[in-house]
Each structure stands twice: as C-alpha cells, then as structure tokens.
Amino acid sequence: MFLTPKSSTAIKLFSWTSRVVSLCKKSVRVSLIWACIRATLTDALYRFFEPLVFRLNAFCTLRSFWYSRWKCFGLVIFSPSLVLIKLYYLLLITYYLLLITYYLLLITYYLLLITYYLLLITYYLLLITSSRVKFSSLNQQEKNVDIFFEIHSELPREAPGNDEATAKALSLVPKLPKNPIILDIGCGPGMQTLALARITGGQVIAVDTHQPFLDELQRRAEEQNLSSQIRTQNCSMLALDFKQDSFDLIWSEGAIYIMGFREGLQSWYRFLKPEGSVAVSELSWLVKNPPEEPLEFFKKEYPSMKHIEDNISIIKQLEYSYINSFILPEAAWWDNYYIPLERRISKLRKKYQNNPQAHNIIEEHQTEIEIYRNYYQYYGYVFYLMQKESKITE
Numbered sequence: 001m002f003l004t005p006k007s008s009t010a011i012k013l014f015s016w017t018s019r020v021v022s023l024c025k026k027s028v029r030v031s032l033i034w035a036c037i038r039a040t041l042t043d044a045l046y047r048f049f050e051p052l053v054f055r056l057n058a059f060c061t062l063r064s065f066w067y068s069r070w071k072c073f074g075l076v077i078f079s080p081s082l083v084l085i086k087l088y089y090l091l092l093i094t095y096y097l098l099l100i101t102y103y104l105l106l107i108t109y110y111l112l113l114i115t116y117y118l119l120l121i122t123y124y125l126l127l128i129t130s131s132r133v134k135f136s137s138l139n140q141q142e143k144n145v146d147i148f149f150e151i152h153s154e155l156p157r158e159a160p161g162n163d164e165a166t167a168k169a170l171s172l173v174p175k176l177p178k179n180p181i182i183l184d185i186g187c188g189p190g191m192q193t194l195a196l197a198r199i200t201g202g203q204v205i206a207v208d209t210h211q212p213f214l215d216e217l218q219r220r221a222e223e224q225n226l227s228s229q230i231r232t233q234n235c236s237m238l239a240l241d242f243k244q245d246s247f248d249l250i251w252s253e254g255a256i257y258i259m260g261f262r263e264g265l266q267s268w269y270r271f272l273k274p275e276g277s278v279a280v281s282e283l284s285w286l287v288k289n290p291p292e293e294p295l296e297f298f299k300k301e302y303p304s305m306k307h308i309e310d311n312i313s314i315i316k317q318l319e320y321s322y323i324n325s326f327i328l329p330e331a332a333w334w335d336n337y338y339i340p341l342e343r344r345i346s347k348l349r350k351k352y353q354n355n356p357q358a359h360n361i362i363e364e365h366q367t368e369i370e371i372y373r374n375y376y377q378y379y380g381y382v383f384y385l386m387q388k389e390s391k392i393t394e
C-alpha cells in the first residue's frame with residue numbers, strides 16, 4: 001500500500017493520499033499510516049526550507065533521510081520542493097558563475113586599461129624626450145650656423161679668388177656685349193661682383209641667401225660708386241625665378257658646389273641668352289691620385305669634389321661649349337681669404353675658449369687651412385668657362 005507506483009501530479013498524489021487515509025481508518029495499522037504521512041510532510045517541509053535554514057540539527061537530518069529513504073520514498077521524490085531546490089541551486093550556481101565571469105572580465109578590463117595608460121605615458125615620455133633632443137639639437141645647429149657666420153664675417157671674400165682672377169676669367173668670355181646683364185650667384189660680400197660691374201660697366205644682379213653679405217656688398221657698392229650697377233637679391237640658387245634668356249653672363253665663384261657642378265650648370269642654362277656664357281670657380285683635384293690626408297679630409301668635407309678633367313667632361317656632356325679653364329694662383333687663396341680667415345680664427349679662439357662646440361668649428365677651419373698649406377699642389381680652385389652651345393658660331 002505504501003509502495004504505490006509513483007505519480008507526478010499533485011492531483012494524483014492527493015487523491016491517492018485520501019484513498020490511503022480512508023483505508024487506514026478501517027485498518028488496524030492506521031497509526032502507522034499517519035506516522036508515515038507526518039514523516040513525509042515533515043521531510044518535504046525540511047527540504048523546502050533547507051536552502052534557508054539548512055539542516056536544523058543532526059537528528060532532523062537523520063530522520064528526514066530515514067523516512068524519505070525507506071518509508072516514504074515515493075512521496076518525497078515527487079515533492080515540488082525538490083524541483084524548486086534544484087532550480088534554486090542551478091540558478092545560484094549560474095549566478096555565481098556569471099558573477100565570477102563578470103569579475104574576471106572586469107579585472108581584464110582594468111588590466112588592459114592600466115596597460116593602455118602605461119603605454120600612453122611611455123609614449124608621451126618618449127615624445128617629450130625626443131622633442132627635447134630634437135629641439136636642443138636644432139638649437140645647437142642654429143648656434144653652429146651662427147658661429148660659422150661669425151667666423152666668416154668681416155672677410156674681404158668668402159672663397160679663394162681675387163680681382164686678377166676675375167678679370168682673367170672675364171677676358172676669356174667670348175662675345176660679351178657692351179653693358180652686359182650679369183647674374184652673380186652666391187655672391188657673398190661681393191668682391192667679384194664689384195669687379196664685374198667695374199670692368200664691364202654692365203648691370204649685375206647678385207644673389208645670396210645670407211643677408212649680412214648682401215648688406216656688406218651694398219655698402220661696398222655705394223663706397224665705390226657702383227650701386228647703380230648692382231642689385232642684390234636675397235634668394236636661393238635653388239629657387240631662381242628669372243625669365244628665360246635673361247643674362248649675357250652667369251657668374252659664380254666658389255658657390256656652385258651648393259647645388260653640385262653638373263646640377264648647377266644644367267639648372268642655370270635656361271637663364272642664359274643665346275650665346276650667353278657661364279664662368280664658375282670650383283674646388284677641384286689637380287692630380288689623379290692625391291695623398292691620403294687631403295683625400296680623407298675632402299671625403300668628409302666635400303665628397304663630390306672632382307678632378308679638373310672630370311668637370312671639363314661634364315661641361316662637354318651638357319649643352320655648353322667648353323671655352324677654357326685655369327687654376328687660381330696660390331695668392332688667390334691666401335691674400336683675400338686664408339690670411340684674413342686665420343686672423344679671425346685667432347681672435348675668436350680667445351672669445352670661445354670655454355665653448356667646446358664653437359672651439360671645434362673654429363679648429364675645423366684651421367685644419368682646412370693647414371691641409372691647403374701642406375697639399376696645395378694637389379688641389380685648387382679652377383675657373384671653368386663655357387658658352388651656351390646652340391648659338392656658337394666659331
């Protein structure tokens with residue numbers, strides 16, 4: 001009677017229970033049935049409240065276990081409290097799992113955030129450091145340029161040369177018209193500009209990027225009554241915007257190296273009138289195998305320096321007719337350039353004795369002079385003369 005097959009619905013359970021009760025009334029074993037029902041209900045109640053109070057005590061647990069296992073197995077199994085408990089635990093586990101996942105994600109998120117901010121801080125620190133380095137190196141570069149121009153101020157000229165050499169080169173220019181229009185590129189303080197204006201009686205446009213040189217040239221032109229023939233222009237040789245066919249003569253002493261020998265000649269060609277000429281002086285090797293010391297020095301200072309013959313062949317490769325070339329005499333190095341430069345060096349040595357950067361720049365100039373003193377026969381400034389090819393009549 002107590003092991004009636006299991007039923008899953010409450011209705012069945014109650015109808016079965018009432019049947020059991022009615023039977024029990026008639027049975028001598030009624031007390032036993034009641035005891036069993038009480039045990040079942042108690043057990044159900046325990047189980048229902050179990051999540052809240054857990055086990056009341058060991059006795060209750062034992063009792064609950066005993067009754068549910070041996071006496072009232074079927075009833076307890078179908079108790080709705082069991083389903084609720086299972087559901088409750090399932091939800092609880094799911095909830096805690098979700099909670100753990102949530103906290104893990106949160107920790108990961110914060111770790112990533114911290115990493116991100118650390119990287120950001122590192123990046124900005126690097127940026128600040130590098131910009132400081134850049135800024136200080138720019139500052140240093142500016143200072144170096146200032147020192148360079150301080151060394152190169154108050155000199156009669158800024159490269160080897162003299163009036164005799166300028167006059168000689170001018171005498172080699174073919175078919176120069178009366179009062180020619182001349183462009184002097186990289187004129188510096190303009191010793192040759194003044195000579196050109198004086199000898200030809202023409203108009204000279206003198207360009208340079210260093211305004212103090214142009215101011216000095218202007219001052220000298222006024223002093224020598226040549227200012228009406230000379231116009232200075234602060235402009236880079238890399239950005240000349242004169243009209244095509246503007247000049248009878250293009251002149252450049254010791255300045256074409258800034259663009260490169262070939263590049264300069266190519267670029268200036270268009271400004272020449274038909275039959276116009278170019279005269280440039282350029283530092284050149286005079287021998288094929290110079291000694292080690294000057295070779296090393298110029299590898300560093302002027303790596304594209306060429307042999308005199310190589311420069312002549314460049315002229316011939318371009319749309320020019322090669323006219324002539326000559327080597328500047330030694331005096332052209334010393335009188336107006338290295339001697340005044342040495343005087344300037346010894347003056348500035350005292351001024352900058354506690355400035356290692358300035359000291360280095362000054363000493364580099366002295367080294368250059370010493371190299372020339374010792375090896376003047378191996379290299380020199382060479383005047384190259386050429387004419388716009390298309391109109392040559394000779």
Ligand SMILES: C[S@@+](CC[C@H](N)C(=O)[O-])C[C@H]1O[C@@H](n2cnc3c(N)ncnc32)[C@H](O)[C@@H]1O
Nearest residue numbers: 157158159186187188208209210236237253254
């Ligand atoms: C070695 S110096 C020769 C100066 C002058 N021709 C002489 O013999 O005394 C070179 C000249 O080129 C000028 N210079 C440098 N870069 C230049 C540029 N991009 N455009 C024009 N002139 C430049 C310098 O200021 C300097 O005056």
